[in-house]
Amino acid sequence: MDPDFWHQRWRRGEIGWHLPHPNPHLERYWHRLPVTPGDRVFVPLCGKTHDLMWLHRQGHPVVGVELSPLAVSQFFMEQRLRPEEQARPPFRCFRAADIELLCGDFFELTRQRLGRVQAVWDRAALIAMPPELRPRYARHLLQVVPPGTPVLLATMEYPQVEMAGPPFSVAETEVHELFGDAYRLERLHAEDILSQQPRFQERGLTHLVEKVYRLLPKGEAQTVASPRD
Numbered sequence: 001m002d003p004d005f006w007h008q009r010w011r012r013g014e015i016g017w018h019l020p021h022p023n024p025h026l027e028r029y030w031h032r033l034p035v036t037p038g039d040r041v042f043v044p045l046c047g048k049t050h051d052l053m054w055l056h057r058q059g060h061p062v063v064g065v066e067l068s069p070l071a072v073s074q075f076f077m078e079q080r081l082r083p084e085e086q087a088r089p090p091f092r093c094f095r096a097a098d099i100e101l102l103c104g105d106f107f108e109l110t111r112q113r114l115g116r117v118q119a120v121w122d123r124a125a126l127i128a129m130p131p132e133l134r135p136r137y138a139r140h141l142l143q144v145v146p147p148g149t150p151v152l153l154a155t156m157e158y159p160q161v162e163m164a165g166p167p168f169s170v171a172e173t174e175v176h177e178l179f180g181d182a183y184r185l186e187r188l189h190a191e192d193i194l195s196q197q198p199r200f201q202e203r204g205l206t207h208l209v210e211k212v213y214r215l216l217p218k219g220e221a222q223t224v225a226s227p228r229d
């Protein structure tokens with residue numbers, strides 16, 4: 001999407017994707033990734049999500065990338081944090097404790113600028129991208145994180161003809177096309193949530209399935225299991 005589209009959404013406060021609490025899928029499935037407290041987590045296209053604080057409470061330093069300065073300032077204000085700011089062109093870098101937000105364009109991010117990360121949480125980032133940008137998004141994500149970095153990915157599926165994105169519908173086959181060379185994919189969750197989503201019912205959807213995947217280096221998926229699920 002055009003950056004102006006997102007800037008306008010933030011200026012108008014049209015941020016229907018924003019949850020007033022941490023994402024339940026993150027809370028439920030995060031422990032299914034091979035990560036330990038202290039591992040630094042990357043949250044691409046982070047908005048002002050409470051997930052950043054939740055991850056931080058699990059003992060993770062976190063780094064997010066977000067286009068909108070409004071989102072970044074609202075995040076720190078709402079969390080009552082006073083960040084230090086550093087200009088690191090083309091990004092402005094805001095840091096409080098172990099939470100770092102890079103304000104700028106994800107596609108301008110380099111591995112060096114991101115720093116070392118050991119896991120990724122992608123919610124409403126891949127599905128914020130129109131179809132033609134998704135291969136570039138996936139390639140870029142894989143370029144900036146070390147090879148094999150585990151990813152927890154949440155997507156949505158619905159008949160794309162019924163609604164214009166974002167959020168866009170991203171089919172499981174596409175997730176495999178985008179990430180299947182680099183990762184072994186495992187679907188952890190699939191649920192039709194339309195009945196709990198009046199705003200999507202009003203937009204005419206007939207179904208809306210949320211899916212959660214874990215992406216692990218090939219050969220590793222079998223070894224990370226948990227008795228909790």
Ligand SMILES: C[S@@+](CC[C@H](N)C(=O)[O-])C[C@H]1O[C@@H](n2cnc3c(N)ncnc32)[C@H](O)[C@@H]1O
Pocket residue numbers: 006007017018019044045046047048049065066067068071104105106107123124125128166
């Ligand atoms: C649908 S929202 C999801 C935000 C967050 N992941 C959440 O779950 O609340 C997508 C966010 O990505 C930001 N964004 C869109 N394109 C971007 C880009 N190229 N680089 C960085 N951020 C971007 C938007 O400003 C918006 O806040």
